[in-house]
Amino acid sequence: MARKVTLGAAQVGAVHRDTPRAEVLARLIRLLEQANDKGVKLLVYPETTLTTFFPRYAGLDEDKAELDKWFEHGDLGSNDNVKPLLDRASQLGIDIVLGYGEKTDDGHYYNTCSYLHRGVEVGKYRKVHLPGNKEPYADPNMIDQLEKRYFEPGDYGFKAFRVPDLASSPDHGEAVVGMMICNDRRWAEAWRCLGLQGVELVCLGYNTSTWAPGLFGHPMDADRAKIQAQSEMQHLLVMQCHSYTNATFSIAAARAGYDDGEFGLIGCSCIVHPEGYILAQSSTMDDELVVAEIDLDEAQVGKRKVFNFGLHRQIHQYKIITEQSGVTAPPRLA
Amino acid sequence: MARKVTLGAAQVGAVHRDTPRAEVLARLIRLLEQANDKGVKLLVYPETTLTTFFPRYAGLDEDKAELDKWFEHGDLGSNDNVKPLLDRASQLGIDIVLGYGEKTDDGHYYNTCSYLHRGVEVGKYRKVHLPGNKEPYADPNMIDQLEKRYFEPGDYGFKAFRVPDLASSPDHGEAVVGMMICNDRRWAEAWRCLGLQGVELVCLGYNTSTWAPGLFGHPMDADRAKIQAQSEMQHLLVMQCHSYTNATFSIAAARAGYDDGEFGLIGCSCIVHPEGYILAQSSTMDDELVVAEIDLDEAQVGKRKVFNFGLHRQIHQYKIITEQSGVTAPPRLA
Numbered sequence: 001m002a003r004k005v006t007l008g009a010a011q012v013g014a015v016h017r018d019t020p021r022a023e024v025l026a027r028l029i030r031l032l033e034q035a036n037d038k039g040v041k042l043l044v045y046p047e048t049t050l051t052t053f054f055p056r057y058a059g060l061d062e063d064k065a066e067l068d069k070w071f072e073h074g075d076l077g078s079n080d081n082v083k084p085l086l087d088r089a090s091q092l093g094i095d096i097v098l099g100y101g102e103k104t105d106d107g108h109y110y111n112t113c114s115y116l117h118r119g120v121e122v123g124k125y126r127k128v129h130l131p132g133n134k135e136p137y138a139d140p141n142m143i144d145q146l147e148k149r150y151f152e153p154g155d156y157g158f159k160a161f162r163v164p165d166l167a168s169s170p171d172h173g174e175a176v177v178g179m180m181i182c183n184d185r186r187w188a189e190a191w192r193c194l195g196l197q198g199v200e201l202v203c204l205g206y207n208t209s210t211w212a213p214g215l216f217g218h219p220m221d222a223d224r225a226k227i228q229a230q231s232e233m234q235h236l237l238v239m240q241c242h243s244y245t246n247a248t249f250s251i252a253a254a255r256a257g258y259d260d261g262e263f264g265l266i267g268c269s270c271i272v273h274p275e276g277y278i279l280a281q282s283s284t285m286d287d288e289l290v291v292a293e294i295d296l297d298e299a300q301v302g303k304r305k306v307f308n309f310g311l312h313r314q315i316h317q318y319k320i321i322t323e324q325s326g327v328t329a330p331p332r333l334a
Numbered sequence: 335m336a337r338k339v340t341l342g343a344a345q346v347g348a349v350h351r352d353t354p355r356a357e358v359l360a361r362l363i364r365l366l367e368q369a370n371d372k373g374v375k376l377l378v379y380p381e382t383t384l385t386t387f388f389p390r391y392a393g394l395d396e397d398k399a400e401l402d403k404w405f406e407h408g409d410l411g412s413n414d415n416v417k418p419l420l421d422r423a424s425q426l427g428i429d430i431v432l433g434y435g436e437k438t439d440d441g442h443y444y445n446t447c448s449y450l451h452r453g454v455e456v457g458k459y460r461k462v463h464l465p466g467n468k469e470p471y472a473d474p475n476m477i478d479q480l481e482k483r484y485f486e487p488g489d490y491g492f493k494a495f496r497v498p499d500l501a502s503s504p505d506h507g508e509a510v511v512g513m514m515i516c517n518d519r520r521w522a523e524a525w526r527c528l529g530l531q532g533v534e535l536v537c538l539g540y541n542t543s544t545w546a547p548g549l550f551g552h553p554m555d556a557d558r559a560k561i562q563a564q565s566e567m568q569h570l571l572v573m574q575c576h577s578y579t580n581a582t583f584s585i586a587a588a589r590a591g592y593d594d595g596e597f598g599l600i601g602c603s604c605i606v607h608p609e610g611y612i613l614a615q616s617s618t619m620d621d622e623l624v625v626a627e628i629d630l631d632e633a634q635v636g637k638r639k640v641f642n643f644g645l646h647r648q649i650h651q652y653k654i655i656t657e658q659s660g661v662t663a664p665p666r667l668a
Contacts, residue, residue: 130646154651189655196654238579315656330531
């Protein structure tokens with residue numbers, strides 16, 4: 001009994017600070033149409049899909065109205081910035097995962113993504129691991145990364161959920177799906193929380209700098225090609241390793257290219273197999289569709305054997321993982 | 335202020351069921367002498383360094399005296415199977431990590447490794463994640479993996495410890511070191527427990543089958559080259575990813591080659607940088623020394639930035655990691 005399904009990652013190239021939302025939306029719909037041509041049933045879009053990656057700009061919160069332009073308020077289905085995409089996805093019968101800045105009714109701000117199945121939100125996630133800083137750098141040569149300023153850490157935790165009728169199998173087409181956003185993928189805890197819920201498919205969008213002094217400690221004039229290669233390597237490493245060690249498929253969709261012509265973001269959108277190898281990967285830094293047909297049942301192999309958690313995990317030895325957030329080093333020698 | 339030190343992994347090729355211990359010991363000392371020629375200050379040997387990987391043989395415990403031949407009892411320094419190696423290492427001023435089957439005075443059996451600094455044990459670890467089965471396979475075509483039968487899960491947990499005078503810096507030469515054994519490296523929890531103690535260097539020995547039906551579900555006649563490539567890829571993946579996400583150097587030493595001419599084990603001994611890239615890797619399946627000079631201070635870069643645990647971890651979201659060992663899936667849809 002196979003559960004076959006064709007998956008897609010919608011990589012989105014450069015989106016500038018002044019790129020009109022209507023233009024971005026048209027590009028997202030173009031990728032959706034391409035996905036439909038390839039038989040894709042689930043298409044994952046990047047983090048903050050609808051705009052450029054605004055946490056790099058200091059001062060947005062000096063004026064709340066200015067800040068709010070970067071966020072979506074209220075129901076996505078009645079939001080003109082999103083509705084045409086949701087409608088077309090429903091029409092085509094394609095599930096989508098969409099990342100966006102979320103402003104709640106009671107005034108909280110999150111870095112969020114939603115899983116939309118035929119227009120209905122069946123899963124929602126708010127980014128837990130916010131990188132970067134609260135305060136802008138004093139040094140004008142440093143690129144800011146103000147996620148800790150513009151967002152609160154997600155309050156939903158890592159909740160896997162079931163998606164009906166994703167795979168082709170008539171009597172067992174549903175899938176256990178989880179979501180995370182960008183930096184979360186570097187944190188084994190995020191993956192394990194989903195793994196402990198039997199996740200078969202992890203969906204992730206990201207904006208990852210090719211060089212970012214605030215994140216990597218490199219000056220602006222460092223060797224960009226080398227930093228880009230290292231960022232790409234590390235991205236693939238965490239996607240492959242954590243997919244393997246949790247016996248899950250994963251889809252990673254990048255915002256890639258040079259925003260505003262100067263802020264570089266890696267590509268490397270990919271679809272990964274539960275044994276840890278890459279099934280498909282983007283080859284450009286532009287808008288690009290990445291597609292792979294998979295059999296969800298292959299996620300069960302690792303779950304029964306090497307990563308049979310119930311047989312092998314020794315939770316009494318892991319206590320410090322949930323007891324302390326920071327480091328406690330062994331005492332210095334005399 | 336750099337803390338430079340030259341590290342070594344002592345890969346050991348085929349050791350058969352009937353290979354005399356004296357012959358193995360001579361090979362270990364030969365690798366130590368080579369390490370000395372290269373200026374190595376810490377040399378890591380594989381899991382169960384002194385014998386073949388005996389958990390593949392069923393029936394060893396039918397006769398306790400027969401079983402005990404595979405284990406070391408009492409103090410390593412007064413054990414003729416080990417003493418010549420410890421003495422020579424002390425003489426040369428080289429620290430070693432040695433894996434062995436351990437039988438305790440009160441009759442417990444563990445898969446153990448010791449960190450010996452100038453002949454003194456400054457760290458000890460007993461393998462927590464025992465793979466395989468308690469009962470031998472009924473099918474004679476399946477290779478047994480009876481670690482769950484011959485060993486108890488380690489009772490020490492994952493304890494980092496300080497090693498004095500490892501690096502060349504006169505006033506700050508000590509290092510925070512952790513150890514794990516083979517299958518532990520696939521478990522993010524093992525790495526994180528060490529990471530939360532500020533580990534700078536993880537030492538690991540392993541015996542990893544190129545094909546092992548009990549572990550990977552492959553029949554004996556499966557495509558061995560393909561399985562070997564996948565095992566090697568997965569081994570490097572977990573070493574690189576977990577080193578990166580815990581901002582630590584790591585050393586992995588393989589028992590490699592074809593034991594008894596038929597049981598294949600991967601090589602790929604390696605030394606990994608805290609940014610996740612491989613500094614040095616073995617190229618054979620035989621006895622081989624792998625060497626890299628490193629600066630321990632480079633492990634501090636990630637600990638201050640991307641993997642500054644105190645700044646970024648959200649432990650209240652991780653609770654299920656220590657509350658449940660097995661999977662609890664979301665409820666099935668109606």
